[in-house]
Amino acid sequence: MPSPMLDPPCPGWKRDLPGPTDPPKALGGPEQPPNYLDGIYLELSRRSSSVRGTFVVTVPLCAYAFIWQLTIAIRYDWFSSGDMTDRLIALFVIALCSAGYFYLAAFLYHIDVSTPRDLPIRFNRVRRRIYVYGFHQVWWNPFGGRYATTASHDWNDVRAEVWEQWGPTAGGGLIIKWGVSIAIVKPGTNEVLERFHLSTYNQDLDNLWAYVCTYMQLGPDALPPCDIEPRDANDVPAYNLALRWAPLVEWPEAMDIESRSAP
Incomplete structure (x- = not known):
């Protein structure tokens, strides 16, 4: 067993993938087209969820639940019937439930809309560097602590791992989650300094990393043809309100120029 x-491995580690200078394996076409591809850089999409947009439509349901609860309270005269203790209890229950509805609505909206439209990663084969567009958030706090991050790393310090984890479903069952994790190591060691996802729910994990390595080592001419047209990181479907309302991908000007150019 390998x-x-x-050090440390990624959570749910299954296996290590070849290093950045190892000969790339045979590969097929990508499951989704790159955002951009030429002889200088490759940009891949890292959209956070393929089902993004489902939570935001539940926000009106929270508002409906609040109105329904208030209507029932008024209809059955919860605020004026009974003694003072009963009225205070009714008021406390209404206030507590109302706060719960408000928090749930803000939380669901936060999950779907606060994350940028895409979290792209650029591989500049001329400079031999990667550029990562990330996002920081406190998942339980829908009112703050959110901001975009950018970072640049040397290609020689990049490592890749396949991970697999079990997670709960809304129906009480379990689902397998899998993907490729990218680690940045301390030069000359296997000590991990930083880690982020390259892809999740990709069906052919080895192929995705082989695609990147082939590009970085051999260039775009060595990649298999892709019949799907590339798309801009900010190009989202018009019907997906969550993505339409989400922040645009905006690289810092200096990094944007550097990541798309040769020295």
Whole structure:
């Protein structure tokens, strides 16, 4: 049984993928087209969820539940019937439920809309660097602590791992989640300094990393043809309100120029 190469391995580690200078394996076409591809850089999409947009439509349901609860309270005279203790209890229950509806609505809206439209990653084969567009958030706090992040790393310090995890479903069952994790190691060691996802729910994990390595080592001419047209990171479907309302991908000007150009 092989053991993890990196210290520490990613959560749910299954196996290590070839290093950035190892000969790339045979590969097929990508499951989704890159955002951009030429002889200088490759940009891949890292959209946070394929079902993004489902939570935002539940926000009106929270508002409906609040109005329904208030209507029932008024209809049955909860605020004036009974003694003072009963009225205070009714008022406390209404206030507590109302606060719960408000928080749930804000939380669901926050999940769907606060994350940028895409979290792209650029591989500049001329500079031999990668550029990562990330996002920081406190998942339980819908009112703050959210901001975009950008970082640049040397290609030689990049490592890749396949992970697999079990997670709960809304129906009480379990679902397998899998993907490719990218680690940035301390030069000359296997000590992990930073880690982020390259892809989740990709069906051919080895192929995705082989695609990147082939590009970085051999260039775009060595990649299999893709019949699907590339799309801009900010190009989202008109019907998906969550993505339409989400923040645009905006690289810092200096990094944007550097990541798209040769030295």
